[in-house]
Amino acid sequence: MNLISCEKLEKSMVELQFSIDADTFKNAVAAAFKRESKKYTVPGFRKGKAPRAMIEKMYGADIFHYDAINDLFPEAYEAAVKEANIEVVGRPDPEVVSMSEAEGATLKVKVAVKPEVTLGDYAGLNVTKKVKTVDESLVDAEIKRMQDRNGRLLTREGAAENGDTVDIDFEGFVDGVAFDGGKAEHYSLVLGSGSFIPGFEDQVVGHSAGEEFDVNVKFPEQYQAEELAGKDATFKIKLHEVKYKELPELDDDFAKDVSEYDTLDELKASIRKNIEENNQKQADQQVENDLIEQVVNGMTAEIPQAMYDARVDELVQDFQYRIAQQGLKLEQYLQYMGMDMNTFKSQFQEQAEKQVKMRLAMEAIVAKEGIEATDEEFNAEVKRIADAYKMEEDKVRSVVDEAAVKADLAVNKAIDFVKEKANITTETVEPAAESKE
Template identity: 40%
Template structure:
């Protein structure tokens, strides 16, 4: 096989491929085996018709498309490897020649990974903010712990308040006609969570167990279901149960229940250390993000739309997975938020562009600095992963090698090592504290 690559624009080029006659013949043989299993030829069972009779009846040309479908993916992949290019989108294929006894010729117009011209990437200034834990932050942390250990208590008397969890039936209709997704029984709704159509939860606040109410709302004009967008709806709501969080008292007993310490004072001291460590880690993450963003801004790269579109799709899948982990899915989210898939994708484009740009620049820095991932690096990562997955590092390596993910792990480690390099070679400067200017009265 012969393959040549010619760039015609920054990220666009043409791959010209010629495939030897022997492989064309082999592909035609495979196509005949496939097609003959379904061919109806009088006097022969399916799959038993001789090749010569098949070709005289249907023509050898009837095998061409199947043969191309069999051969093209294989030779295209081989041509990409031989010319050392990195396609980022499906190619546009133009068949120049395909016939029995002839060389197979085709051209592929291919969008490839863009070239990156690095600017300054060492000595980049990164602002550093001192890590301080205030009493207010410590109290907020304790408050979150109280929430985590709170008990849900059924409210026998009184009315629903924001933060309560209500168990409700609802039956929605527009102009008296029920609509899909507008009905549910014993649905658990946390008031104030803003998961329902605007105005719905506010009207449930103040209701008591056993109450019935017609909740009137208006679907947003941007609602994903066009037949409901902008329309008024009535939901018949019944309250089955109201549950309210009962927070534990912050005392020594609480400290004993949630920690290894005997007193609340000791626990708060340890908690302060935990918060400091977490904030230091968060601050490091912020500095990493800042240095990568700065280095990416100083680089030159023209990103193909196909790469941004692909990243948006990846972000959409991640978002859907996060929603499912919370007991929701993308369809439900769009229904409640009044958005369309296109709206969400449009919102993600900016972040997608930034992600792609940063990753491309990090890859180029890694090449420029010869940053390598050793087998020892991979082993350490697998050992760290083994604690989370409760499987040995050897087992995890075998699994990743089996599903082809070990290379992805290698790339992830490489990116992290590159970010560490940039951060260790950056110049830390004190973060500027922004203060409001004094008013004319204050300055007098």
Template identity: 40%
Template sequence: MVKVEKIDGSKVALEIEVEQPVVEDALNQAYKKVVKQVSLPGFRKGKVPRPILESRFGPEVLYEEALEIMVPDAYDNAVEEAGIEPIDRPEIDLVQMEKGKPFIFKATVEVKPEVELGEYRGVEVTRELKEITEDDVEKKLDAMRHEHVKMHVVDGAVEQGDLAVIDFTGYKDGEPFEGGSAEGHSLEVGSGSFIPGFEEQVVGMKAGEEKDIDVTFPEDYHSEDLAGKPVTFKVKVQEVKRKEYPELNDDFAAEVSEFGTLAELKEDVLNKLKEEEENRAKTVVEEKVVQAVAANSEAPVPDPMVEREIDRMTGEMEQFLRMQGLTLEKFTSLTGKTMEDLREEKREEAGQRVKANLVLDAIIEKEGIEATDEEVEERIEKFAESYGQPVETIKEYFEAQGQSNVLRQEIKFRKAVDFLMEEAKITDVAASEPKQEE
């Protein structure tokens, strides 16, 4: 039996009663575990009868173990009976635990809040769609030329943009310093990857030439021994390599694509850029529609849900950094921020995401949006194709990780967004020029 009491905010208190026969069964199980650890004169270890055990130590000796047996199932059953959706771990308080009586406890838990939906059909938003021009196509083709650049050795002097293969040794106060030497180092002159003032002095050197280069380390250099200090590098150029960009012609098109002519490649680039722009605009307008619907609705945003969303966002950030060869710890060290700083920066956006998801959930329920078994199967097949794994392997993974319901929920969310997009009033406008950002 369960009594439900709503507390302020989105908390609920459940007073849960467990019938005496169930209590007795749990006490018996508890006795079988506890007695193995008890030794009393006149009895072999583990053979003390329950009445004597309770008489000697009190019936409470079994309560802790019995509670661990009873509470989880009783709580789960009460949650199902009450029809609530907890979003956090419950606080458990003992109300009654006496021999021969039902066991009563109170579970206070934060639940998924109720959403008061506003107008969600026909919200008005604008879609900014950038016109793809010939200039955009040329920029893309130029980027493709840079991707297929070739390097060739030249006899002349180093110029800006060249790759100088150098040996160098750095000296401070006439002594070599740690980490200041290398052989066969490839330096792209003009990249700004070396100490300020170094690359400019490499310009004009030729293969085989040696030179002393004087520079001063920046005041904020990470090594205190070198920060702000003047040093001398003895530099020798091994060879000079210059970039050779391919010409934009039919040969280039045949080399980098499945097309035989430059005209065909240009048309393909144009179509792909248009598709990318349409996808970008679609993503942006979907976010606008969902945020507009969320703004029209009332939904409390519980802290536990925000914290979980921040966890997810920092997890995404960590994954992205790993792809760039960084760790979260290294990133915080470089930026001078703590994990608490990063989490706080994400709090507002996390709250917006939580509210949007709560509103979408409410729309799913109100509109009766479902994810069919066929749709789930189709999504699993796409995962299998993407990862090059058998469908059964992916299916077993989702089931083993308990992610099947998550997959089904994602499908519902996608269908809910599609529904809102179909109902929305979308006006196309020309995209404004992007602002220059540092």
């Protein structure tokens, strides 16, 4: 391979032109003929036995030239990229300029490269850290959840009330005909939960165990089963059992039963402390987000679409992996949501753009400030990964790319650098006032 030229184009695109010498190309053509000739039929010859000259005469003189180009391109392209000292971030768009066994081949490739970044201000930035005070209603709500979790279900002798749990058989009919998915036995339903069609649960309220009765409802116009949307339906109900929840008293004994604390006040103080810590974390995260946004807004870079597209693909793959853990395929998810792949990908576009810009900005700071991840930091990250995935550290080392991990760690250190150099003013805000902004 001989690099002829490397020309910078607009929007972080580069055009590489390189050649492959005649001997290398000639040998590749001969190898392509030997491998591919059996695919071609020539009258008077058994398949795969026709001379090369006859095949080329019938199918074209360059019939094996393109196979040779395909064989040679990956290695030649990689060598050209290395010699040009560019960081490719997209798929190459190749074009054959010329090819002959006498003179070799010349190729031209357009490809997106990592853009040059010009940083604005990134040290001494001003930001306000807004820390919410504890909303006491959140403390009370958590106590209520704990009380509800520790309630006892007791049998109600009288009529069912909202909040009760009922055990029912039901079968649904539209125009007197039972429909698929409309039948169940011994279904446990919490009245007032809104789990069923509007009006269904309200009509169970007031009935007692042992009763059989009808519930008349109308399916919503936008119901997911189109054949039922907007239709009137009748459900035959048999009510087996009604239970209500008896909640424990909120006192010191309750605190002792559900926690490590001796008094209800101590339990509430613990919950309040957790909320305070969470509010601090949220405020710290927002400070980080605001600082990164300032750095990104201050930088200039011609970012190629290929970088955004690559990040979108990574986010899609990550989503696909997560739902696969739940036994669901992406194709099934898209079908259930009623969207195609392009629509699904578009949902990640804004997130991808923010992440790409942030990464470029932080990498530029890493380069400018000479930030590096130490071996000790790399070892700590290996241990963290090993602990998270319950793997041996040596196994983690064998599968991770050390340079890539260190690059990620350096980016995190760049974020810390920006925060350390920032002028941060802390402001306490009331939750209600903060939500109105």
